[in-house]
Amino acid sequence: MLLLIAGVASWWLVLARESRRVAQEESDRQTALLLREIDAHNATDAQLQRAKEAAEAANLAKSRFLTGMSHELRAPLNGILGYAQVLQRDPAMPLGRREAVEVILRSGRHLLGLIDGLLDISRIEAGKLRLERTECVFPAFLDQIVRLMRPQAEDKGLRFECVVQSRLPDIVHVDEKRLRQVLINLLSNAVKYTDSGRVRLRVRYARELMQFDVEDTGPGIPAEDLERIFLPFERSWAGERQADTGTGLGLTVCRMLTHVMGGELQVQSTVGEGSHFGLKLFLPEVRMLSGDPHVPGVVLGYRGAPRRLLVVDDQVAHRRLLRDMLEPLGFHVDEALDGEACLAAVAAQVPDLVLLDVTMPGLDGWAVRAALYARQPQLPVIMVSATVATLDAAAVAGTTRFVAKPVMLPELLLRIGQCLNVEWITEPAGELAPLQDTPATLDIVLERDDADALLELGAMGYVKGVLVKLDEIQARLPRAAPLTAHLRTLAAGFRLKEYQQVLKRHVRHAQAPE
Ligand code: ADP
Numbered sequence: 001m002l003l004l005i006a007g008v009a010s011w012w013l014v015l016a017r018e019s020r021r022v023a024q025e026e027s028d029r030q031t032a033l034l035l036r037e038i039d040a041h042n043a044t045d046a047q048l049q050r051a052k053e054a055a056e057a058a059n060l061a062k063s064r065f066l067t068g069m070s071h072e073l074r075a076p077l078n079g080i081l082g083y084a085q086v087l088q089r090d091p092a093m094p095l096g097r098r099e100a101v102e103v104i105l106r107s108g109r110h111l112l113g114l115i116d117g118l119l120d121i122s123r124i125e126a127g128k129l130r131l132e133r134t135e136c137v138f139p140a141f142l143d144q145i146v147r148l149m150r151p152q153a154e155d156k157g158l159r160f161e162c163v164v165q166s167r168l169p170d171i172v173h174v175d176e177k178r179l180r181q182v183l184i185n186l187l188s189n190a191v192k193y194t195d196s197g198r199v200r201l202r203v204r205y206a207r208e209l210m211q212f213d214v215e216d217t218g219p220g221i222p223a224e225d226l227e228r229i230f231l232p233f234e235r236s237w238a239g240e241r242q243a244d245t246g247t248g249l250g251l252t253v254c255r256m257l258t259h260v261m262g263g264e265l266q267v268q269s270t271v272g273e274g275s276h277f278g279l280k281l282f283l284p285e286v287r288m289l290s291g292d293p294h295v296p297g298v299v300l301g302y303r304g305a306p307r308r309l310l311v312v313d314d315q316v317a318h319r320r321l322l323r324d325m326l327e328p329l330g331f332h333v334d335e336a337l338d339g340e341a342c343l344a345a346v347a348a349q350v351p352d353l354v355l356l357d358v359t360m361p362g363l364d365g366w367a368v369r370a371a372l373y374a375r376q377p378q379l380p381v382i383m384v385s386a387t388v389a390t391l392d393a394a395a396v397a398g399t400t401r402f403v404a405k406p407v408m409l410p411e412l413l414l415r416i417g418q419c420l421n422v423e424w425i426t427e428p429a430g431e432l433a434p435l436q437d438t439p440a441t442l443d444i445v446l447e448r449d450d451a452d453a454l455l456e457l458g459a460m461g462y463v464k465g466v467l468v469k470l471d472e473i474q475a476r477l478p479r480a481a482p483l484t485a486h487l488r489t490l491a492a493g494f495r496l497k498e499y500q501q502v503l504k505r506h507v508r509h510a511q512a513p514e
Contacts, residue, residue, distance in 0.1 A: 063123070066118055117253050121232065132175050134174075135171050136173070139170070142162070142168070158191060160201075162201045173285075178260075182254045194219075200215045209282055220270050262281070266280075299425070312335075312337075312357055313337070314360045316337075321460075322407065342368055346375070352420055353381070359385070382401045385403075401418065409460075446480065450473050463494065467491060
């Protein structure tokens with residue numbers, strides 16, 4: 001029995017060792033195969049990497065070449081275009097040569113368009129185009145585009161319509177320059193290729209998505225060309241039969257820019273009926289201007305002759321507020337307490353700009369604006385309104401500048417700057433360290449009502465009001481003098497953010513009921 005058991009055991013051992021050996025061999029073989037595969041992959045990887053680097057280097061070289069070339073071409077072009085304009089205005093120029101100068105100008109402009117288009121494309125391809133997003137006052141932006149395009153369409157005998165189909169945001173975050181470039185390109189194409197009928201710009205906004213539709217009653221684009229026209233230098237038949245052809249880069253740049261901005265550009269068209277370009281963009285709404293990109297630093301005044309403003313508001317406090325905000329900057333401010341008084345004041349002396357309240361007894365702001373427009377079409381008017389519904393109406397009207405109440409000084413100055421084209425004198429904001437609490441101010445607390453009033457005046461940018469309120473608090477609470485002095489320094493220096501921060505540290509919090 002023992003012999004038998006020993007025999008079976010040793011046979012079992014032999015078999016086990018044999019199978020382990022076979023398994024080991026198989027595993028070694030597979031490992032060797034795997035290692036060979038990994039080596040092959042590594043080699044392919046390295047090759048791919050080298051190819052990618054070579055392609056990137058080539059792309060970079062191309063971009064650098066294009067950028068360099070564009071700059072080089074632009075300099076002589078400046079001379080050509082500049083002197084062509086000089087010659088165009090020269091009375092000594094023989095009549096027969098004027099047309100030749102026109103041709104030089106037109107060709108020069110075409111070349112400039114090409115250079116700009118190529119530069120844009122190479123910048124986008126090289127990933128070098130940086131979007132400069134700022135807070136854009138959207139109705140004013142739209143207004144500007146309509147003002148630019150309407151005369152071009154009407155000169156060609158086309159009707160130009162701007163239809164706003166929903167509430168529009170007051171301020172959006174966007175690269176204004178690039179959005180303007182895309183819209184103007186689409187609208188210019190619509191005007192250029194349409195011989196009769198109308199060009200329409202429709203705008204609607206929902207859930208932070210802005211949809212622009214540019215529709216025309218032009219020749220249309222055949223279905224087989226709908227994708228091709230977005231490629232550089234590709235034209236559809238409307239482009240080919242046009243005597244004054246464009247650069248052929250417009251739509252290419254438009255689509256690329258739209259993609260960079262994270263949007264979509266689509267086209268639909270029916271030959272003989274017209275085309276419809278749809279631009280969809282994500283444009284987040286900004287509730288309040290945080291700072292003003294167009295009016296840097298603190299505005300101290302403006303250059304040039306004094307400007308005369310007329311403030312129309314039925315509430316004396318509001319008129320006074322605007323006067324106090326604007327007179328220190330050098331504006332001459334007149335007041336009118338209602339629509340009739342405004343019209344009478346304008347009849348007596350035309351101001352440079354009217355700041356017009358919307359809700360007033362008797363003639364409301366819109367009626368006054370219409371009457372002003374009928375008499376003085378050139379007179380700029382800024383609507384000042386407190387209700388969102390009015391802002392919508394303003395947006396629908398399409399051509400109105402407005403400022404929301406409570407009036408924020410930077411926004412107001414931005415609009416005034418747009419209307420009057422004034423050059424501001426500013427004090428650079430500078431990097432000032434926030435004022436720290438001193439032992440004298442550390443444990444001074446203000447009553448809730450006082451603090452709220454100061455916070456509100458500060459939020460409105462109404463520094464004069466802040467100073468008056470601080471004087472009043474100091475007279476009542478002499479103990480608070482170090483704090484009021486501290487706040488006065490901040491407010492007088494227009495350091496309103498720090499002013500708010502300091503103020504919030506010194507408010508008496510309501511005691512919890514026992
Ligand atoms: P171009 O400088 O030639 O206008 P674009 O890239 O802007 O270049 O447009 C490419 C082509 O698309 C045009 O040549 C034209 O054939 C066609 N196209 C663009 N917009 C319209 C339009 N609104 N109606 C008809 N054709 C259009």
